[in-house]
Amino acid sequence: MRIGPFLDLQDYEIGATNVTFQQHKIGREERARVLGRHNGFRGCTIWFTGLSGAGKTTVAFAVEKILTQLGIPAYALDGDNVRHGLCKNLGFSKEERRENIRRVAEVAKLFADMGIVVLASFISPYKCDRDDARSIHNQDNLAFFEVYVNTPLRICELRDPKNLYKKARSGELKGFTGIDSVYEAPEKPDLILESGVESEAESVRKVLDFLLQKNVLPVKAYQQISGPPIRELYVDEESKDKLLERMNSLPRVHLTKIDLEWLQVLAEGWASPLPGFMRERQYLQCLHHGLLLDLKKNPEDTEEDSLWSLNEPLNQSIPIVLPINDDTKIKLMDGHSISPEIALVYNNDVVAVVMDGEIFEHRKEERIARQFGIIDPRHPAIKRILESGDWLLGGDVQVLKRIQYNDGLDCYRMSPLELRNIFAKANCDAVFAFQLRNPIHNGHALLMQNTREQLLTKYKNPMLLLHPLGGWTKEDDVPLDVRMRQYDAVLAEGILDPEWTVLAIFPSPMLYAGPTEVQWHARARLAAGVSTYIVGRDPAGIQHPETGNYLYDPTHGSKVLSMAPGLLDLNIVPFRIAAYDKTKGKMAFFDPSRSDDFKFISGTKMRSYARNGIEPPEGFMAPKAWKILSSYYQEMAMKQTENNQ
Structure with missing residues (x-):
C-alpha cells in the first residue's frame, strides 16, 4: 500500500535531527579477515546504469556468481527486487526515482562498508541521482564505480523481456525511460559495456578485468578463471636482428630432440614464469620442495624481477634442465667465467640463445632418487638421465622463432x-x-x-x-x-x-x-x-x-x-x-x-x-x-x- 503522495520527497534530506553517528569498535580490515577467502578489504559498489533491457542485471548477476565462486563476498541489488521491499512504496516520478536511488545507495554503502562487493543494477536515468550515489560512498571513503551498459534503444526494444517497451509505445505505460522519459547517459563512466555487440561473457570479462585493475579482485582469484600470466620467451623483433648478427661468434650447445621439446615448453609459456632452463637455485627448490619459491639468480640476491616475482610458492614438481657434457662445458667457459651468450642449436639450426647463464653439477643419482623414488637404469627415463651430461646449463632463454616439427601435426x-x-x-x-x-x-x-x-x-x-x-x-x-x-x-x-x-x-x-x-x-x-x-x-x-x-x-x-x-x-x-x-x-x-x-x-x-x-x-x-x-x-x-x- 502506498504511504501517500511523494511530492516532497526532497524534504527527507532534513527529516532527522538530534542524531549522532556511532563509531564501530572494529574496522574494515578486521571484518575483512573473517569475510571471504582472500585477505584485505574489498568493499565497493559497482553501479550498472543503462536503459531497461540493456543487460545490466544479466551482467551483474553473472559477475556476482563468479565472485562468489572465487571467494569474494558479493551481492547484486536489482531495481525490480528492491521495489518488492525497501522501495515498494515508490513510483516512477522524478522525485520518487531520486528517493529510490538514494535509498539503494545508502544500503549499498552499508554493504560495501561491511566488505562486500555490491553490484547495483538500476536504470538511474538522471545524472544528478548517480552523482549523489557516488557522493554517499565518497563521504565514507568507499569506492564507487559507474558502469554504463551502453545498449542502443533499438536493441533494448528488440529484447523487451517484460514487454515494457511495447506497453510504452502503445501509451499503456507512461513515463518510461527512453520512450517518453529522458535517460541522461554518463559523460565519464568508469567503464563502458557495449552489450549490443559484446556477448555476455565478453561483458563479464571486461568487468572482471576492471576489478582486477582496481585491486578489488586479487590476482590469485583472477588466475582461477583466466589462468596465470603467460611468460613466452620469444625474442622481440627489434632485438632479433642484432642477436642474429652476433650468432656466428657465439659458443654452441647442440640440443637433443628431448631438449628441444623442453625448450618448446618454456618458449610457449607452459612453465611460466620460468625465464629459461633452471638455474641451480630453482633446481634445488624444485628437487627438494617441489615448488618454485622465487626467480632469483643467486642465493645471495635480495631482489628479483618485480614483473615476474612470485607472490606465493608455485607448484613445480619436476626440473626443467639442460644437461651438457665435459667437452661442451669447456667450450662455454672463458677462463673462469661462462660466455654471456650461448647459442642453442638443433639440426644445425640456431633456435635460441641462453643469456647470463650458469653451469652447475648434474648430480644424477640424487635427482633420480628424488624424482622417481627408484634408481634403476631399466626405467627408460632414468636410463636417459644417466646417459646425459654431468653438468647442467641454466639461464634466461630467448627463442628465435616458433618451434615446429613439420610432421603434419x-x-x-x-x-x-x-x-x-x-x-x-x-x-x-x-x-x-x-x-x-x-x-x-x-x-x-x-x-x-x-x-x-x-x-x-x-x-x-x-x-x-x-x-x-x-x-x-x-x-x-x-x-x-x-x-x-x-x-x-x-x-x-x-x-x-x-x-x-x-x-x-x-x-x-x-x-x-x-x-x-x-x-x-x-x-x-x-x-x-x-x-x-x-x-x-x-x-x-x-x-x-x-x-x-x-x-x-x-x-x-x-x-x-x-x-x-x-x-x-x-x-x-x-x-x-x-x-x-x-x-x-x-x-x-x-x-x-x-x-x-x-x-x-x-x-x-x-x-x-x-x-x-x-x-x-x-x-x-x-x-x-x-x-x-x-x-x-x-x-x-x-x-x-x-x-x-
Missing part, C-alpha cells in the same frame, strides 16, 4: 595463449582437461562426458581440452601420429562432441614419474586456463622393471593432486573405473554390486585384439578409431615377424 600444437583465445571466442566459462598418452576408448569418453555434465550445473559452456602428451614417450607406446588420427576419429564419430572439445598437443616429454610427474601435468594446464583436471588411474605410471607390477600405487596420483601445494584451486576429478557392461552393450561405470555383468578389457587384451584382427565388443571403441588402432598393431606385428626371420 604442427596445427595441433597450440600455445597457452592460443588456447585461451579459442576458449574465449567460444564463450567458454570453464575449461576441463584430460591428459593422455594412450588411445581413447568409450570408457574414457564416458568420464569426460560425465565431467561436463557435472560442470553444467555451475557453468553455461564448459569445454574440454583433450590434450595428449606430444613429447618423447617410450618405444612401446602408440606413436603420436597414430594417436592423433585415432582421437580425430573419436571426434568424427561423435563419441566426443567437437562443439565443446578442443584437441591439441601438449609438447612436454614423458618421464613416467607417477604422482610427482602428474603434478607437472596439472600445473602446466593452468596456463591454458584449465580449472578442472581429470586424473587417470596410475597417471604417468609404468611397470616396475623388476616385478612387472605397478611402480606407483595407481590411486596415489589423484590423492597427491588433491592436496598438492600450489594447486589447491584446481578442481580435481578422480578417475572412475569403467568397464564393458554386457547387459547394456556399452562402456559404463563399474558397479560392484553386479560385477558379473561387467567385462574388463585391459590394455594388454586390447592390444592382443588389435594385433590379431579381433573385433572388440560393440560399444567399446568408436569403429573408425578401432580400425586405426588395429591397423597400427597389425603393421607392427608384421614388421616384428619380418625382423625375426
